[in-house]
Amino acid sequence: MKSFTTLQGVVAPMDRANVDTDLIIPKQFLKSIKRSGFGPNLFDELRYLDEGFPGQDNAKRPLNPDFVLNQDRYQGASVLLARKNFGCGSSREHAPWALDDFGFRCVIASSYADIFFNNCFKNGLLPVILPEAVVDVLFAEMYAEEGYQLKIDLEKQQVLRPNGDCHSFEVDDFRRHCLLNGLDDIGLSLQHADDIKAYEEKRRQTAPWLFGAL
Numbered sequence: 037m038k039s040f041t042t043l044q045g046v047v048a049p050m051d052r053a054n055v056d057t058d059l060i061i062p063k064q065f066l067k068s069i070k071r072s073g074f075g076p077n078l079f080d081e082l083r084y085l086d087e088g089f090p091g092q093d094n095a096k097r098p099l100n101p102d103f104v105l106n107q108d109r110y111q112g113a114s115v116l117l118a119r120k121n122f123g124c125g126s127s128r129e130h131a132p133w134a135l136d137d138f139g140f141r142c143v144i145a146s147s148y149a150d151i152f153f154n155n156c157f158k159n160g161l162l163p164v165i166l167p168e169a170v171v172d173v174l175f176a177e178m179y180a181e182e183g184y185q186l187k188i189d190l191e192k193q194q195v196l197r198p199n200g201d202c203h204s205f206e207v208d209d210f211r212r213h214c215l216l217n218g219l220d221d222i223g224l225s226l227q228h229a230d231d232i233k234a235y236e237e238k239r240r241q242t243a244p245w246l247f248g249a250l
Contacts, residue, residue, distance in 0.1 A: 039218030045114030056125030075137030123152025
């Protein structure tokens with residue numbers, strides 16, 4: 037998993053509340069369990085004018101010119117600014133996979149659905165919670181300034197605005213440690229690889245029948 041320390045990037049808006057995971061990545065794209073390749077279908081129903089399905093050449097599909105991620109001013113955005121209850125609906129890790137594959141490393145909102153919030157940390161995506169009044173200010177500043185950027189510092193747990201104002205956010209210590217060091221569940225287990233190997237060797241000696249030995 038990619039580590040997250042600091043990020044300074046262009047902000048793109050998802051200016052609606054209760055964005056569910058089926059809007060983030062529609063159900064027809066969930067057949068694959070790879071973590072990559074979902075970026076072209078992020079917000080598929082909003083992004084394109086036709087109906088999407090797996091295996092399409094997305095480069096040939098008609099884009100919706102009114103959708104924010106298709107607009108020039110938001111190209112290359114790595115911070116998604118959203119509204120309350122982002123990521124609600126069904127549980128699917130494909131949602132953070134799609135956001136990450138598109139290029140987002142951080143989402144800022146006033147609240148999230150619990151399962152989506154947890155899945156973000158497991159996949160290298162930082163979900164920042166800020167008060168709704170602060171999110172309103174960020175939206176206003178972003179709309180007023182093309183190329184608007186924010187700096188997110190996970191070590192200090194701060195969001196820094198262009199005018200120098202800082203907004204602190206809370207992150208569980210364990211989740212913060214994992215993101216800073218790029219550790220997902222498998223990475224955490226591999227930190228104990230020597231202990232696991234030693235245990236397996238011991239079990240092979242004391243209970244050989246478990247390993248197919250006669």
